[in-house]
Amino acid sequence: MIKADLTGVPETALWTLYHRATEAARPDTVLPDPRAVRLVTELDFPFRERLGAARPWVAQAVALRALAFDQVVRAFLATHPDGTVIALGEGLETQFWRVDNGRARWVTVDLSDPLELRGRVLPHGARQRLVACDVRDSRWTAGVDAARGVLVTAQGLLMYLQPAQVTRLIATCADAFPGGTLAFDSVSRRFATRTRAGAKGPGGHRLPPMPWGMDAHERDRLRGAHPAVGDVVDVPLPAGRGLLGYLAPRLASLPLLRGDRPLVTRLSFRADAAPHRPPRPARRAAPDAPH
Ligand SMILES: C[S@@+](CC[C@H](N)C(=O)[O-])C[C@H]1O[C@@H](n2cnc3c(N)ncnc32)[C@H](O)[C@@H]1O
Structure with missing residues (x-):
């Protein structure tokens, strides 16, 4: 057993792992992931006491989000089989082992404590690199092999940044x-506001405050982050099991949830954009400045 001693925002990497593994352990799972199932049993961490019970619908929702990212990565590797995937804030995600094509290069970026834990509990091969760096510091981009295409992913990360930091990160990419391409998910403004008011998650544990949220209609404002931002595309959640699984890909057409829902977004960066100009102020580029 390896002790997992993460707190605060890094602890959320254990929350997402716990939920993906709970879903993956089901015989009818939407996300087969034996490595995640095993990893949870190898970690010395009181998952249930610290994070509450993993409710099946939350576990499936977290797994469907991961599956949406898997689909983005697989599509990228289909056109760039030797490309580089940079997973920002990767925590204990086991996505590499779900999608690897045997040729891709993979860079994991996270803060030093979660990264150190990841290095101890997951086996990293020659095509994988671990980079301890705060994503607010652009040094994580150094040394990336971009010659055969780059996909940057940020799953469960940007909501923990300030709006201006989200804008800067997009401009950095x-x-x-x-x-290249950047794929990330976001929570709604309303959800982010609730976390800042101390809301608890469905398992009963307090969610870390999320400074950044974005509603669906605000997405096009992301173009203001940098002149090279081209396509801004919605990545629907894949279909899953039961009612939640039926509704997941249809959230955009449900009147109550159309604007107020978690989003997965894919941004493409033009190779031929005008020379760099500094990002515009955060309020215009990345929605949701906390009041
Ligand atoms: C909710 S977890 C998501 C982990 C993983 N992407 C997943 O989906 O399971 C958030 C992750 O972002 C990392 N993180 C938060 N702020 C960060 C920052 N400023 N720079 C780098 N990583 C950060 C945390 O350490 C944690 O691993």
């Missing part, structure tokens, strides 16, 4: 990886 656009500058560093012309022709």
Whole structure:
């Protein structure tokens, strides 16, 4: 057993792992992931006491989000089989082992404590690199092999940044990886506001405050982050099991949830964009400045 001693925002990596593994352990799972199932049993961490019970619908929702990212990565690797995937805030995600094509390069970026834990509990091969860096510091872009295409993913990360930091991160990616792609998820403004008021999650544990939220209609404002931002595309959640699984890909057409729902977004960066200009102020580029 390996002790997992994470707190605060890094602890959320254990929350997402716990939920994906709970879903993956079902015989009718939407996300087969034996490595995640095993990893949970190998970690010395009181999952249930610290994070509450993993409710089946939350576990499936977290797994469907992971599956949406898997589909983005698989589509990228289909056109760039030797490309580089950079997983920002990757925590204990086991996505590499779900999607690897045997050729891709994979860079994991996270804060030093979660990264150190990841290095101890998951086996990293020659095509994988671990980079301990705060994503608010653009040094994580150094040394990335971008020659065969780059996909940057940020699953469960950007909501923990300030709006201006989200804008800067998008601009950093656009500058560093012309022709590249960034895929990330976001929570709604209302959800982010609730976390800042101390809301608890469905398992009863307090959610870390989320400074950034974005409603669906605000998505196009992301173009203001950098002139190279081209396509801004909605990535629907895949279909899953039961009512939740039926509704997941249809959330955009449900009147009550159309604007107020979690989003997965894919941004493309043009290779031929105008020379860099500094990002515009956060309020215009990344929605939701906390009041
Ligand atoms: C909710 S977890 C998501 C982990 C993983 N992507 C997943 O979906 O399971 C958030 C992750 O972001 C990392 N993180 C938060 N703020 C960060 C920052 N400023 N720089 C780098 N990583 C950060 C945390 O350490 C944690 O691993």
